[in-house]
Amino acid sequence: MKIIIKDYRRASIITLTLVAIVCGYLGYRAISLKFNYDFEAFYPVNDPDADYYMKHRAKYGNANDFVLIGIVNSTGIFELSFLTKVKALTDSLKKVRHVQTVTSPTNVFSYQRAPMMGAPVKRPYLHYQKPQYYKADSIRIYQTPELVHHYFAKNGQSVNVYVRHTGLLPQKDCFVLAQEIKRLVANAQFERYHLAGRCIGQSFYVKLLRKEVILFVGSSFLLILVVLVLTFRSVWGVLLPLAVVAASIVGTLGIMTETNKAMDLILNAMPTILLVIGLSNVIHLLSKYLEELRRGATKMEAIKTAYYQIGLATFLTTLTTGVGFMSLASANVMAIVEFGVYCTVGLFLSFLLTYTLLPAVLVLMKAPKSTHNQRSYRFWKRTLQGWLHWVYRYPKTIVGITCAMALVSIAGLIRIEENSYMMEDLSSDSPIKRDFQFFEQEYSGTRPFEIALEITDSAKKMLDFEVLKTLEEIEQQAQKIFKLGHIWSPLALVKNAHRSLSGNSQSAYSLPKDQDRFAQIIKVLYKHRKLGSVQTIMQPSQKEARIHSRMQDVGSKRFKAMSAQMVQFMEQHPSKSWLKYKITGSVVLMDKNNNNLFYNLWQSLLIAFVVIGSIIGFLYKSFKFVLVSLIANILPLLVIAGIMGYAGLSLKLSTTIVFTIAFGIAVDDTIHFLSKLRIELNKGTSLLYAIKSTYFSAGKAIVLTSLVLCGGFLILAMSSFLGTFYLGLLVSITLLMAVISDLFLLPALLILTAPSSNKKK
Template sequence: MSHKTSSLLVLTVIAILTVLSVFYASRLRFDYNFDNFFPKGDPDLAYYFSYRDKFGNDNDYLLIGLDNSGSLFDQQFLQKVDTLTRFMQRQPHVESVLSPTNVKSPIIEQFGYFEIPYLHPDEPERYTQDSLLIYQSRELVGTLFSEDATAVSLFIQTSDNLAKEPGDSLIAAMYGEIERLGLQEHHVAGKVLAQSVFIEKMKIELAIFMSASILLVILFLWIAFRSVWGVLVPLVVVLLSVLWSLGVMGVFNKPIDVMTVLLPTIMFVVGMSDVIHIMSRYITEIGQGVTKIQALRVTIKEVGMATLLTSLTTSVGFLTLLTTSIVPIREFGVYTAVGIALAFVLAFTMLPAILLLNKKPNPRRARRIDLSWPMLLRRVYTFVLRRPYPILYTTMGVVLVSLIGISMIKVDTTLLEDLGDDDPIIKDFQYFEEKFSGVRPFELHLIAGPDKSMYDLEVLQEVDQLETYLYQTYGLNFITSPATVVRAIHRAQNGGLPDYYTLPANEREMQQVQQRLTAFSKRSELRAVVTTDQQEGRLAGKMTDVGSVRAAELNDSLEAFIDQHINPELLQTRITGSAVMLDKNNDYVVSNMLQGLLIAFLVVALLVGLIFRSLRMVVISLVPNIIPLLMIGGIMGFLGINMTVSVSIIFTIAFGIAVDDTIHFLGKLKVELRKGKSLPYAIKTTIISAGKAIIITSCILVAGFLTLVLSSFDATFYVGVFVSLTLVFAVVADLLLLPVLILYFYRPNGK
């Protein structure tokens, strides 16, 4: 079979697989599932899901804040609020709406039960009396009414785990009605909105990242090869590797989420590395006047093994993300690793086939393109030979400063850590924290002691102690619990007077309350805080988003208070909730990152050990790649960037990609040493031969990752910045520090 026939056969198979990839990639959808960011495998997660099954989800809601600037007690404003309330009550997937205009004070008298509205929107003459009653009711202030009496809030309970399509319809209907009513200053928060906004952002950013990456890669390819042929061939190969990767995701029905939205961009720039090394070596050989077949044989022989090893190390870098407990990050690691493997396959099948079928590049032009690189790289080697000690001393100084910066890093997260401070969603969250109770949910599971009920007076008194501590010391601004239900009924039985918003004073009064509780047992308000057997209860609240570190401190203090003041024979408790589960990721951040890096180090050490069979070379190869990681860690510390789950993955990704240059350098060095060259001369030849491809691929990788700084997600922004910095530091270390370490510490003869 001729080379032409073989090439056509390869391209035919690739074309068929590409058509299949297009079909499966077209089925991809965007998704943002909040629950996926809980730490899978954590014992507290199973407990939380069990708790949620009993009492409902603590984040299936929408908050609408409406501000009237001067005073909320304005008839026109309140009528609009009431209209919006009624409109939202009629919407599909809305379970209930709690609003200033529909909240009522229950009154229980001898002749029956009735409810009196706290607010009468259509009767402005009663506003003064309404305001007095409202601001004497602790449960209303900071929840439905702002403390400064300028704003109101609507609490909308949505269906459990509302999907994006119905969620988008609900959001669109809500905004349409708000605009129709002319409610100028409005603020919205909640999972349904965040889900909708995040997915729209992902769609826009995917298009931006890919467009910017393609333009930058075209620019660098043109600078490197100065021909349309040198731009189009690598571009087609890499674009197909991206398409195949998306096709694999489609086969396994994996949606594009906040992590995998990075995959096409990363695949595009990382996949280009193999292609550049092949193209660069191929053009160099063509410049020597050999045939296409001879040029390809030399290229595959000298670049093939190093490229295989770099693809392996990069894949391992992403596969180490399996050590994390966050499902989206784990899946991102797996699919990116698969994509890198596909890129390698295409680089060594499709690219050679295209090169064989294409016209041979002009040898003179190839020599001219390659002419300036040896001069530049000889100067680099001369600098290494003349200044080895300044290079080593500078390296030690950089490491020392970096370690100081690393010691300043804090592990801390907030609920919406991925969004920048200027994002509209963050602005709305800040509004609710300033004007109302906040947005961070608090959940405490209450369990009645042996032979006790949640509605026993002595149990409720223990809950009352807890509430006092949570209000005064912990920082909750709103609480609902079995005790708040009993207080509301006790007040209702005493004419609705605010002074009676207390627990019953004795067992006789409590028995009267319990009679009403039995009558109201099927009401949703009761089912949301106490189970039907009355053995378990829910204490839920809202607070400002203090961050995971401060929350952990508060929880420790709360547990200490419970141990000292709450009688376990009467009441047992356990802190849970979605916020706690997200905070628990902090427990795994450092350990998962170190596990991932350790695995990556071991794989690289094994590969280098197999190539050189030298422990010294293993250590030498790791040093230029560990130092860039220390440097970005130091920069994070000095800049005050917190270590979060999303930020921690930067280190393993950066190491897996940055080590590629070292592998290419050492692979070429091994080839030169086998030719019998002395170590200094082999290093010189390696720098001149491999240096061009190392610099070009590093520039393309840096440019590609820098496109991620256009993201509005902080985690994506930091991946772009710090992976780019790592690659810059790594290429400098590989061309300056690595030759010095090899010259001074490596012994080719094994001595």
Template sequence: MLYKKLSYSVLLLIFLFTCLSLFFISRLRFDYNFDHFFPKHDPDLSFYLKYREKFGNDNDYLLLGLSHPKTLFDSTFLKKVDSLTTFISQLRHVERVQSPTTLSSPIIESFGIFEVPYLHVNQPERYRQDSLAIYQSEGLVGTFFSPDARSVTLLIQTSPNLTKLPSDSLLLHLKEKLQQINLPDYHIAGKAVAQSIFVDRMQYELALFMSISIAMVVIFLYFTFRTWWGVVMPLMVVLISICWAMGLMGLTGTNIDVMTMLLPTIMFVVGMSDSVHILTQYVSEVAEGKSKTKAIVTTVKDVGLATFITAITTAIGFLTLLTADIGPIRNFGVYTGIAVVVAYLLSMTMLPAMMMLMPLPPRTAPKKEAFTWPFLLRRLLLFVFKYRNRILAGTVGIILVSVYCISLIRLDTTLLDDLSDDDPVKLDFKYFEQNFSGVRPFELYLKAVPGHTLYELPVLREVEEIEKYLGSQYGLKFIFSPVTIVKNLNRAVNGGSETFFKLPDTEIQWRKLQSKLKLFRKRPELNSLVSADQTEGRLSGKMGDIGSARATVLTDQFREFIRQNTDSKLLLTHVTGSSLLLDKNNDTLTRDLMEGLLLDILFIGGIVGLMFRSFKMIVITLLPNILPIVLIGAFMGIADINLKVSTSIIFTIALGIAIDDTIHFISKLKLELLSGKPLYYAVKRTYLTTGKAVIITSCILMAGFCTLIFSSFEGTFYVGLLISLTLLFAVLSDLLLLPILVVYFFRPKTKVAGKVAQKQIQNQ
């Protein structure tokens, strides 16, 4: 009676905490912000934030591409584009629109400045002349007009740091207008598009994966225990642990992003392990005729330490993600690690309480020998011992081949790496790369040394040389800088002739031009390129999304060019921008997470060392679990899977999860050895008693992670695929390699005892 009252009290307390968690879960919001993936303590981030305060964000824009099946110089098409431009400029959250129909060439005369449009939209008879002028003007083709004269681009400058709701509203109005004026062949790219699409998909996939995970776990649990309580109890433990972890996220104001979205799905499979081991042991104790209370006490005693250690090692696997300097990665590691610990605590409190209140599971009649787990596991163990030398030789060969394959892995990522190549959003981005200058931003900070300004002719020539290098060697297009302003000014005072789209040849010519510079003060591009005191400025451009690996090489070469060819007594520069930070992010994150993996190995080794007081057992425990990590690295090298943000986190997570089965094995082995059993017999007993739970939990884990391969996010797909493969390699390693390592390292003290024990195994 006392145990039942205590069980009711435990369940009531858990219920109250769950209700409180549900309240905080209601505060959770979905979020996808590129800025959150910047390395928090990187000096370049601090520089970029200050730079952004002066010159604005480099990704607060939308690109709208419009295509015509024949030629863009069609009166009906251009009038629609002009009408759309007027509509967009009046939308909320739009600060400025640069459109082919509103572009103009300034001309400065004695009476002031005049704007001559490049396109006379309402005068079709001038289209031929306009087209000649446009395609002879530097800076228009490939930016606003496609080289094949079939597409145009509108550059829409949006309000800074738009969140999802205003982004959705802006895109909705834009698409409605496009449909209304019958412009079906359009493409949209930009931060607002990515943010809107990513958040919508996160919400959908969170619900989808939770549903699939629940269904798969229910099926596995039912076929394992064949009772309704064998399904409900573990499911309740995991659901409540997820609820508490997400409630903590709501309490601390952490939003759901592309990383924390994985928490529920991962916990459905990871958090199930302890419950399965406990219930499997409980059913075995009941089958031996023990009472309910004694069966529960024996179960907690036998598997309590093992489940505690597995919970700690799994939590450590996630918590080592704190070595990353990226907010979403750290949040994912912290809250998932906490959820793992919560799942363990609930398994050791809530699960025994429910078992105490539930009726005893039925004692099933013995099955035919050929269909029992002991029979199958005994045959497998005999196979392992019979061919142990071949298994060891094969393992060594596999490791050698894997080391070579690992060397094939590349460090690389792109701006939309999480999307598949045939995703509509990614296809839109590729459209701008193929027809225009691309979507990857480039930013270069310019600063005149004290005593000089950016509008001095020698300084401008230094900037022009940088522009030439970036255009010819770096692949940059759509370049704007103080040089652009001066070239436009020179052309404007010379009747708009393209011949004068250049810097002045002499200081005298430049002094004459400088008096006209004030006429450009009201032009928006002037304020966004040069500071008020004319000592600071920016060089901005667009290019194709070439990937972080190639971009890093080009940036290093560019810095070397600056060092050798730019006069540091006139001009100082600093490469910055969101793209640079994302490139650095990939390199630093991979390095940090590799350090986290090493830290994970050290923690696990320390825990095993405390358990057995033996360095040999540390080696025995780690080898079967490092091997799957090595195999996954080899698989990535063979399959040409790049090492990036989404794939680098897999190693620490997989190690923390995969080692659980090994911990259960060696914990049971320790109990058998302490009871005085010979080594071979202890290995046999351990293999037969833990083998079933090891295989079942591994199948649940693999099936659960396999659900992630249906994700539209490439990163989530690889998390599902690679961790599933890691778990498959881990269970094979535990079943085939671990018993051999134990026998080789822990031989019986007397050879006679060892031979007798080995003979006993073969005879049974």
């Protein structure tokens, strides 16, 4: 016996050494973990619309490479001191690295033909240094549609500075640019200002991600500390589980760094998820170990019994939870796929450490005193006996209540809609969301609008008169449907040139009817075709062009309906035989993802149901076990869907993954229950006795681990990101329903479906 114990001690020392080396290296790598909010990670992958947009962006540039600076002056914008500061800020911004152009109210101009020579000359819309011209300038400005709602607010109390920066800036440069812009604007000491744009949003998100990961992990460890103290009431019972879950999280973060994956908006919930799931595995193993010690087993006997009896169930729960996460790989959004993959990696790393690190330490340390808390024992015995009494006496009532809950939940499920907004992940008191709402209310919005155009008739070009007449009809319809701001397009180029050659009269902002005048305008445009304004609107071949504008964020559901109206119009338009048309853009791709969520949800759930059902069927060799386990775990999903429907929560990326995550985790307790039940049935006991024994043996651990999981996910509800908030809240509710289902519905179904001969005690 001593030789065997020495072998175990030697194996434990080797195991701990190897674990320390691997975890030490991964911990070192985890220090270099990066944070990122990659907008493009939410584009659909292997998608023709995404491929089309990438080609479109390569031709015309990225429509999201801008920063908007809304500057408020409540006493009115036409004040010398205010406009002088705006001019100084404009000049300072031009010197910032990566800034390409800065357009502000103090430097917007129009071209006007000189009366003597006929050459075009620049004429400012606003003579900011000459207050005597303010009245005339304001009249002219507010008669020019491309200025109002773009550079000048309609209420006359704010102006907008448009900063165009280098395309597709990496995160580091984006952060530096955002900080410099913020510094310059703050130093100008305006009454109030608002910022919007990709770089501004990205720097805000990344800073908040860092803060929330620390908040979640810290709060989770505090929760775990409390749970472990109350559960095991010993130093080793606290330190051992903490070491296992900490090593699991650090190891997973190290693997992320090794594979060049940064922490993003969805992955920020992963450490908390791994922490609470890993803890439940440890609690099950240690609880069984202590239970065996109380029964008089030696230390090694207790370790072996816990290892073999709990090990298989824990492996199955890890496997089924991993299946839930890996089913997310069927989504066509890379951010969701990566979330599923890295959570699965972390789960199996946690399982591996639980069954290597933990037993190795238990072998080396002295066995704890097998104390028995009589008060706790009486409480749990009395509680579990009361619940079991209800199950034995009222199984049909329990199933009936379940059916009623399912019907009510289905009624709520039908009310769920697919809808999303650009800034929906931020709470209403978030400063960046307030800035976003400012531009939505005072200007033309921040959502880019893109229509790609392509002429298929070799005899036609974009600057042909008939083609421009067609574009005019299309733009009028788009303006009517989408409520766009000012439109930039080949037609806008012609209108601008016509106005410039007509004394800059706003009435001349139109397509000229006189052919000679039109020919003159086209000649001017050909002369200046290398200008940036032309290149960003139309290709040199004049076969391809775009209609570009900005609009309000109306939500993906309403935008889908608007797009359908536009498609219907184009299908009936005479130009459909020679003009290809497509609404595109980054936000359109995001909307497409949300519109496909319902299909993705059912696909991932179906995969999870089939795989998990097959695993349970293969191991327990019982179709009844498969059926009752799936029924018991479908109910919590129906309940959470019903809650979403009644609460008006729409189906979006953050709420869709709740179902597969919750199902994968919720089925864990079912497997623990069925594993213990199978052991009892294999002893030859009756079903009722087996259920009773399972209830008293596994019931407490199921309740405790479920409460820990609920508490851990509720920590995510402290997030400033509403997506993470709803993920934590909804999964917590689902897991709470799952434990009720496992301890009431599951045994009730087993009793009702069992042969009468097997129900005898």
